[in-house]
Amino acid sequence: MNNPVFAPLVEMKSILSARELRTLVLFHNLNQGFLGVTLTLNIPGFEKNHPHGERFFEYHYRAVGALLAKKFTLKQSFA
Numbered sequence: 001m002n003n004p005v006f007a008p009l010v011e012m013k014s015i016l017s018a019r020e021l022r023t024l025v026l027f028h029n030l031n032q033g034f035l036g037v038t039l040t041l042n043i044p045g046f047e048k049n050h051p052h053g054e055r056f057f058e059y060h061y062r063a064v065g066a067l068l069a070k071k072f073t074l075k076q077s078f079a
Contacts, residue, residue, distance in 0.1 A: 035072065039064055 026036045041057055043050065065077060 029076070034075070037064065037068065 022038065022040075026038060030036050039057070039061055041053055043053055065074065068074060
């Protein structure tokens, strides 16, 4: 599927796979008794990797982590 006509379909499959993986990880951790917090950005269009979006996410990921660390012992964190 190296045809550029199919590029949006390949990107969509990748997005859906990542979403499914996040859901599986979240449910696994919830079943283990852990608190789960999900931070996502909904970016319209097929281009999802924009530098401003990455900086925005990183800033807020750290801010939410700092707030949670004040109340909870963070055992695992990932992005």
